[in-house]
Amino acid sequence: MSRTIRFNQAGGPEVLEFVETTVPQPGPNEIRIHVKAIGLNRAESMWRKDIYIEPVKFPAGLGYEAAGTVDAVGSSVSGFAPGDVVSVIPSFSMNQYGTYGEVIVVPDYAVVKHPSSLSFTEAASVWMMFVTAYGALIEDAKVTQGDFVIVPAASSSVGLAAIQLANYAGATSIALTRTAAKKQPLLDAGAAHVVVTDEADLVDEVMRITGGNGARVAFDPVGGPNFAKLLATLSFQGIAYIYGALSDEVTPLPVLEMIGKMLTVKAHNIWLTSGDETRRKAAVDYILKGLESGALKPVIDRTFSFDQMVDAHRYLETNGQFGKIVVTV
Incomplete structure (x- = not known):
């Protein structure tokens, strides 16, 4: 028993x-x-x-x-x-x-x-956090050197995995947190930049960090009323992945801005990767290499x-x- x-x-x-x-x-x-x-x-x-x-x-x-x-x-x-x-x-x-x-x-x-x-x-x-982030950032967006990746709710396990994977791929991570108490821990966890959204304007800060160009990728588990502001931080033809609904409020889409900047919004979950044998094997191989090298660590x-x-x-x-x-x- x-x-x-x-x-x-x-x-x-x-x-x-x-x-x-x-x-x-x-x-x-x-x-x-x-x-x-x-x-x-x-x-x-x-x-x-x-x-x-x-x-x-x-x-x-x-x-x-x-x-x-x-x-x-x-x-x-x-x-x-x-x-x-x-x-x-x-x-x-x-x-x-x-x-x-x-x-x-x-x-x-x-x-x-x-x-x-x-x-x-x-x-x-390790697997939920790293495979979820891998599917969006590595498999689909193929982030690389020169890319900026915005990570809302960055202190979550998947958020921390996204920071590590962005770094592993050579991209630059921008972690978002509501409170200043998590700023230094996020920097210590590998975030290249941290924006405390209760203290600074998100769009202004991202534009400052990216030299006015915006970020190519956002990886968001929150949604809700701030999602439109998140889209405003993206570059021309940027991509926003939404993989959660931590906010229980309506998630608006700024249609004209999306059309003007030719943005892509993709719903994402782990099944895109883990539900397919070939993709799952590629993800496991990639993550195991990162774990064995020490570049990735839960x-x-x-x-x-x-x-x-x-x-x-x-x-x-x-x-x-x-x-x-x-x-x-």
């Missing part, structure tokens, strides 16, 4: 329940993992509330990321064996699989042997124990973290 976390109705963190389950057998193309750490994501909070990109089927499990050791493999699985140290890349529906458990079963294509330099806590955090804000999962979800929803929240098992 092992414990897993499920919920029977949408709601706050208190709907999460610990359930004793029989340890499942892996199917032909599945891998069973003894979990050591679980990475938490905003997507799981939205899933718990049933406001995510697909409807929840109850009773429901949840979780996209985990790290641990292989316990058993399915009859058709190759390349993995019991005892292997692995982590899970988000590439499945939470209606089918979940990672919030002491022992989990996931599809073999979602399992990665991560670098030995990473702890279980770090390995549980930033962990805080850890909780498995028994504290409800508290961890409450903390996740305060939006005060700097980096990733991880639960140890």
Whole structure:
């Protein structure tokens, strides 16, 4: 028997329940993992509330990321064996699989042997943050030297990953934060520039930093009324990726300005990359090289124990973290 976390109705963190389950057998193309750490994501909070990109089927499990050791493999699985140290890349529906458990079963294509330099806590955090940012900045926008990349909500795990990936590709990152308290930590985390939006005019600052040209790329998880101002910071034929909806207000689009500057606005999520075998492999190879070289490194804000999962979800929803929240098992 092992414990897993499920919920029977949408709601706050208190709907999460610990359930004793029989340890499942892996199917032909599945891998069973003894979990050591679980990475938490905003997507799981939205899933718990049933406001995510697909409807929840109850009773429901949840979780996209985990790290641990292989316990058993399915009859058709190759390349993995019991005892292997692995982590899970988000590439499945939470209606089918979940990672919030002491022992989990996931599809073999979602399992990665991560670098030995990473702890279980770090390995549980890397794939959502880096693959999400990689898909937009590296795979699609192909940022490179001379490009400026604006990163709103830069202290989030994906925001910090975007800063690192922009640097890794030779581009120049411009991190956005609302409060001055996070300015120095963002600079220490690798941001070339930091704009404190509660203290300075965003458009004026970006134009100053870019010599009046604007940034080629913005990578935004917020939306809302400030999205139009974000678009105003872009260069001619700039691209804005919107991959979240942290603001619950309407997101306006300045149509005439978009036409005049020939801007592109793209909705983005990790599935563009992780849902395609070829793209997923390219992303994993790219990120593994960055992790092994030290150019990419997850930033962990805080850890909780498995028994504290409800508290961890409450903390996740305060939006005060700097980096990733991880639960140890």
